[in-house]
Amino acid sequence: ETGVTQSPTHLIKTRGQQVTLRCSSQSGHNTVSWYQQALGQGPQFIFQYYREEENGRGNFPPRFSGLQFPNYSSELNVNALELDDSALYLCASSFMEAGSGNTIYFGEGSWLTVV
Amino acid sequence: GDSVTQMEGPVTLSEEAFLTINCTYTATGYPSLFWYVQYPGEGLQLLLKATKADDKGSNKGFEATYRKETTSFHLEKGSVQVSDSAVYFCALSQKTSYDKVIFGPGTSLSVIP
16 A cells, blocks of 8 residues: 555546546655556656656657646646557656655556547 | 666466566666566555665565666565566666656566465
């Protein structure tokens, strides 16, 4: 039990629609990041938020966007859904400390199916 | 760029067998190294980590040693159980301004009674 909670756990959307996924960080953590895990693959970094600002981004298009709120919860928004967006979306939280490879803790994930 | 390579699976072992899952990495500097485990239908759980060369991470009977000279972080367990059946991911994280973790492709382990 990591203390990182995500919702919804499963959802189905139609191509072209928009989706919002939610995450509550582990208590005491100030950083949240999102990963996409396609079936049979390792997770891929989407972006990270620290102090409500995006401070790192992977190779994902702008239609993937996010928010971090003052209570360190977060949202991942994906616009104009494509079939290839079908994946497990993982939220992770950590406590940002300078000069260290901080350990991140993952939630259970949200399974998104785009049809 | 940084990357992680793992031995391909699936790996099938009998209960109480010895487990080794090979992991090598390519990265500049001295990244932190991790093993994560994913049980069927679940998210990722941190299994163990090592933050500097020659560190040994251990948890639940699993061990891995950070070998800078061979850029490796192989996962081992002396006696596997059926409950160890899962997908194992080797990963690294650089000491940068943000905590981007780079994962390997995962190795599926099945332990049979």
